[in-house]
Amino acid sequence: MEILAVENLNFSYPLCKSKALEGMSFSVEKGDFVAVCGATGSGKSTLLRMLKRELTPKGDLSGVVKYEGKALSELDDYTSACKIGFVMQRPEQQIVTDKVWHELAFGLENMRVPNAAITRRVSEMACYFGIEEWFEKSVSELSGGQKQLLNLASVMVMQPDILLLDEPTAQLDPIAASDFIATLAKLNRELSLTIIIVEHRLEDVIPVANRLLALGDGRLLEYGDTRGTVEKLRFLPSLLEGMPAAVRLFGRLDNDSPCPLTVREGRHFIEENYGNSVRSLPAVSYAHSTNAALEFNDVFFRYSRELPDVLRGLNIKVYEGEIFCILGGNGSGKTTSLCAAAGLNRIYAGGIRVFGKKLNEYKNNSLYNGCLTLLPQDVQTVFLRNTVREELEDAKAEAYMLPYDLSPLMDKHPYDLSGGEQQLVALAKVLAAKPRLLLLDEPTKGLDAYAKRMIIDIIKKLRSSGITVIAVTHDVEFAAECADRCAMFFRGEITSLGIPSEFFAENSFYTTAANRMTRGYYDGVVTVDDAEKLCRQNGRK
Amino acid sequence: MKDFSDLNPITIFIYFFAVIFVAMFCMNPVILAVSLAGAVCLFMLRNGAKQKRSHAFFFLMFIVMALINPLFYHNGVTVLFVMNDNPVTLEALLYGIAASAMIIAVLYWFRSFSQLMTSDRLLYIFGSVSPKTALIISMSLRFVPLFGTQAKRIDQAQKALGLYKEDNAVDAIRGKGRVFSVMTTWALENGIVTADSMTARGYGTGKRTFYSLYRFSRFDAVLIASSLALFALTMTAAAYGTLDFVFYPAISPPKLTPFAFIAYLSYCVLVFIPVIIEAEERLKWKYLLSKI
Structure with missing residues (x-):
């Protein structure tokens, strides 16, 4: 049975000459699991927002979207809000209230559902998603994966027929991401819920999706069963990269x-x-050089006296001119060690040397000038100004010195850029201090395949210009492609270390x-x- | 197991209101002694033998406050001794003790109150009056800490970029100013996503209800009724002057009429309600355990 139909949809944003979506027509059957792929800017998110009336952006729109044979604009408020659920990319920002149970009830409160019915539905949902254990917690205590699961559950509690997801796993680590996709597959299989998901990272999605929809420049390239569509798409390098x-x-x-x-x-x-x-x-x-760029000798660190050690006798030696990737699970101390190297976390035992000099011998910010810089995981924290131009002037960065081109982005607001572009601008700002040692925290998080490729190329270029790069990452594919040496972190220590071909061949x-x-x-x-x-x-x- | 914290927040609120109101407006040694004993009992029952240091601190505060009054206030007919040409009187000393007992008792009541009234429970009380206000409070409870952590992250990120020198005060202040201004942008940006998430789930389609985890049981009704009745009894006695205790110029305690006796008794019951509930539950539990 057809549940959703898109008929000749055209859309352009105000003050924009080119169309964001053009001549789009397709239909979705009940119980379908549709994966939507396409490069950044191909209109994936716009298309998804067209399918949810409340979130449809303002602009020039023609064509019609029908839910169960009825145009979206003719639906009543209740059906429109409840029957079509929407989950967005950023887990943190979607949460409205302060407690888990309250977040679950939020949508039902809006629909004026009586208290007894809310209790029943909320408890049922909490059971299904395994939320019981953290049901009464504050949302700020949850991990990223738990937050996104909560967002999914608080949409599911409204009993939708269609679930729309806009890059739901982009901000999650790979394990949380595949758990999330597995939950979606379970919903699709057990409740025959119709799912339409936009994703960059298709590794986990393709095997569970039964249909694939490919977009390019606002047009529908291919739509059909997954295997057949993939076979047709393999001639398009831009799409193949993310497969x-x-x-x-x-x-x-x-x-x-x-x-x-x-x-x-x-x-x-x-x-x-x-x-x-x-x-x-x-x-x-x-063969690495003999001079160490960064040295950790038996470093111990904890965040406060009552808490356990995060780094326990950590020893690392990173040599000049290499790309060193640190991998490991959540909470294994990867980011903590990076912050310790940047002098942001004060260690209580052991010693850290940067280019042979102890950290505390770098007086008066000399550590951050021409020596070492840290690019944090959330690159938005790097931006302070209203345009990219001001941002670069602020940091005294010279755009022509960069190994890539930022000129098309100069007058945009940093927050309006795509994830990959933000990463590039932030990197430009960081490079302005002319570091010899560059610390990167999750440089590929939330990036599409194209942007990832670009970051890998840039990091390699930086290495050949003599910069030592240390990257903390969850992304094994990234580490395999660009690292000279990889290290595995476990409980605040390094448990294995080696060049990628040996390192990954030994892990199973x-x-x-x-x-x-x-x-x-x-x-x-x-x-x-x-x-x-x-x-x-x-x-x- | 029904302990005091399992009650409906409204019950807890009314109970504390009744107890604290009497304790604050009745300067009667019996009432104050009962109130202090009850408050300390409840707190210790709920927290066990922990927090010895804070108990010692409150005891010290009690002594200091009790001694301050006679040292600075010299009214009263019974002179104990003369210090620096000023008489120290028995009446002033007793008044000091009564006043500090009141303050300490109220402080202890509030300590228990703030432990029991978590943000969830306070919100429930707001929610039953105005669901909208309650939602706004809930959202701010979420947003304010989020704002704080983000500001800290930005500060750290900027520090590691090394753009601002720490030993230069002007530079440092300018840096903090920029962090603050970008936080406004961030909050707005953040707000758009939250707003989308709200409308996507049907916010703004009409009046909304307020869900809560708390039920109103018959036990709550009984407890509210008895708290209010006991409170009314005590307050009527106080209003008729039956409990008036005169400190100055000479001590003159009120007569122990049957009415006064009833008032004392009812306040005593009121104060020890939670202690009785908790103790009874514990006994019952022990009894059950011994059977298991």
């Missing part, structure tokens, strides 16, 4: 067998089609999808590039 590793490998190899979507299918695809007489690529040797869970696909068949494969090379060397069976 799961199996699809990327398939897209590069130009093969006519059906397209693999998951790690399991990818493995099968390789074993079926390619031999393994050549098992590994020639080993790359890596905490590793890249390409590695998982080829484990035991090829050796030392870390990136899709490696896998592609090996497949080509071995040739078709």
Whole structure:
């Protein structure tokens, strides 16, 4: 049964010549799980907002969106608010009230549902989502993943028929993100809830979605069942970049067998089609310089006297001119160690040396001038001005010195930029201090594949200009592609360390999808590039 | 298990209002002694033997406040001794003790009150009067700490960028000013997302209700009725002057008429209601446990 129909939808924002959406027509069946993909600025979010009356932006609109055969504008308030649910990107900002239970009840309060019915629905929802344990907590005590789950639950409590999600996992770490997607799959499977999700990171979404909708420049490129659409899309490099590793490998190899979507299918695809007489690529040797850029010697740190140690006897040595990636779970002390290196967290035992000099020997901000800078996880905290131009002038940054071009963004407000652009402007501001050691906290968080590629290229360029880079990240694919050495953090210590090909080959869970696909068949494969090379060397069976 | 904190917030509110009101406006040694004993009992019952230091502090405060009055106020007929040519009188000393007992008792009542009245419970009381105000309060309770943490993050980020020198006062102040101004932008930006999230869930489609986790049981009704009755009894006696205790110039206690006796008794019951409830529950629980 058709639940949602979009008929010849055109939309342009006020004062904008180009159309944000053009001639869009498609229909969604009840129980469909639709993944929407497309590059930044292709109109994904705009399209999603068109499907929810309350959030439709102002502008020039033609065409019609129908819910169960009725135009959205003809729906009554109750149906429109309850039957179409919407979850946005930022977990923190969507929460309205101060307590978890109150947030769950918020939508039902608006709908004037009697107290007894609210109790029933809220308790049912809390059970289903496993919220009981933190039901009476303040929302500020929750982790990012819990906050987003709360946002989902407080929409679900209104019993929607369609759920619209706008990059819901962009701000979450990979484990919380795949848990979230798994919850969506469960809702879709058990309640036959119709889901339309916009995502950059398709690794987890593609395997559970039954339909894929691709957008490009406000137009509908392809729409259909997932596997078929993916096969058609593999010729578009801009879209292929964000696809799961199996699809990327398939897209590069130009093969006519059906397209693999998951790690399991990818493995099968390789074993079926390619031999393994050549098992590994020639080993790359890596020699670091002998001068240490940053040294931690038995560092201990805790946030306050009552709390446990976050760093327990941490030892790291990062050498000049290398890219060093720190991986690890939430709360393992990654960010804390970065802040300690930047002198923001005062350690209580051990010593930190930056370029051979103790931290406290850097007097009067000399640490932050021409020596070390930290780019925090939330790049919005870096911005203080109203335009990018002012921002750069403020930091005395010279735009022409940068390895990338910011000129099209100069007169925009930093908050209006996309995630990738914000990262670039913040990086420009940080580089203005001419650091020799650059500390990055989650540089790829919330970025699409294109922006991620750009950040990787820039970091590599910075290294070749002599800057040492230390990046804390959850993103294994990023670390595999750009790190010289990787370190795994666990409970405030480093538990393993090595160059990517060895580091990821030894891990069996905490590793890249390409590695998982080829484990035991090829050796030392870390990136899709490696896998592609090996497949080509071995040739078709 | 029904302990005092499980009651409906309105019951708790009315109870504390009744007890504290009497304690604050009745300068009668019996009433004050009962009130002080009840307040300390309730607090200790709820917190156990912890917070010894704060008890010691309150005791010290009690002594100091009791001694200040006779040292500075010399009214009264019974001179105990003369200090620096000023008489120290028994009446002033007793008045000082009574006054500081009142202050300490009220402070202890408020300590228990603030422990019991969490933000959830206060909001419930607001919510039953005006759902809109309650929502605004709830949103601010969420937003104010969020604002604080974000300001701190921005401050740290800016520090690590090294744009402002710390030893230069002008630079430092200018830096803080900028952080504050960008916080306004951030708050507005943040507000748009929150507003979207609210309208998406049907906010603004009409009058809204206010949901709460608290139920109103028969026990609450009984407790409210008895609190108010006991309160009325005590206050009527006080209004008729039955409880008036005269300190100056000479001590003259009120006569112990049957009416006064009833008033004392009813205040005593009122004060010890929570202690009785908690103690009874504990006994019941112990009894049950011994059977299990």
